[in-house]
Amino acid sequence: MELLHPDGAAGLLFNFGGMLERDGERVGGACWVDGPKRRTARLAVGETLDLLGVRFLPGMAFPFVSEALSALAGGELTPGDALRRLELETLHERLWQAPSLAGRLALLEEYLLGRLRDAEPVPPGLVSSLGWLQRHQGQVSIAALVEELPFGQRRLERLFQRHVGFSPKRYARLLRVAHSRELIKLGGSATSLTDTAFTAGYFDQSHFIHDFKAVTGLTPGGYRDHVRRRYG
Structure with missing residues (x-):
């Protein structure tokens, strides 16, 4: 199980393997627009998983998807056929037929550069x-x-x-929680959660716990336990 933490980024996903299982639910389809997430998602990783994706830096997806990111934000993957003007299903077919990963990447780059040429610049x-x-x-x-x-x-x-x-306030909260996660990972099992909260800019422990759980679904202590199990 992989934890996919929200960072304000969005992307495109193409599936060439088995069905995805995300947050305990199976997700059908071959291609999606993966909008910016407010909460950590849980992706089941199996032997049949064969994904190709591109992630845009926070705030940089609009020139490629030509859709207000607020309409795509949340926990769901938007099926490729929901935004037909992006022609993702056609691109998926071309990627599927490419003989190698290098060929797929070249096709994906060609597609993205084509979208970028016609796009308005990021302010x-x-x-x-x-x-x-x-x-x-x-x-x-x-x-x-x-x-x-x-x-x-x-x-x-x-x-x-x-x-x-x-x-901007929600994005700032994602950044603070992301910083908190990194502090916990660096400190390991010896991490003082009080010190972590203070370093991440929280002066109220209950506020820290509330924000952390709202984003990750885990308490800071629960995440520290996850890190210990995952990384030793």
Whole structure:
């Protein structure tokens, strides 16, 4: 079982093997748009799994999918035939027929470059906002971010809904929880969860536990146990 943690990214998935099992449910189809996730997903990995995918950095999927990411955000995979203009089913067939992985990657690159040529550029203000939040690992207020921008919070919210899929505040929370997970992994079984919370910018233990569980489905202690079982 693999834990797929949300990071604000989105992508495309192509399946050439057995049926996927995600969050305990079997997922039919051959290709999907994998929108940005709010919660950790659980993917069952079996011998028949044969996936090819591309992940776009947070905020960078819109030029390729031409759909507001807020419409794709959540826990479900969007079937390829739901967005016919992307021609994912046709691309899947071409990828299936390619004689090698290198051939598949070349076809996928050709497709993506074609989408990019006709796309509108990502707004510079979004790029700088994402970078600012990432550098601070989400440990800042959105009001502080807005002070650094040449436009107001309302426009920032619209940019995030369209290009990221959710609000700047939710994205900042994902970054803080991601930082917390890395601290727990680095510290192993000796990790002090109180110290982890403080380093990740939480001054209230209950707030830390609430955010961590809301995103991962596990308490910080439960995740530490998972890390110990997985990595020793």
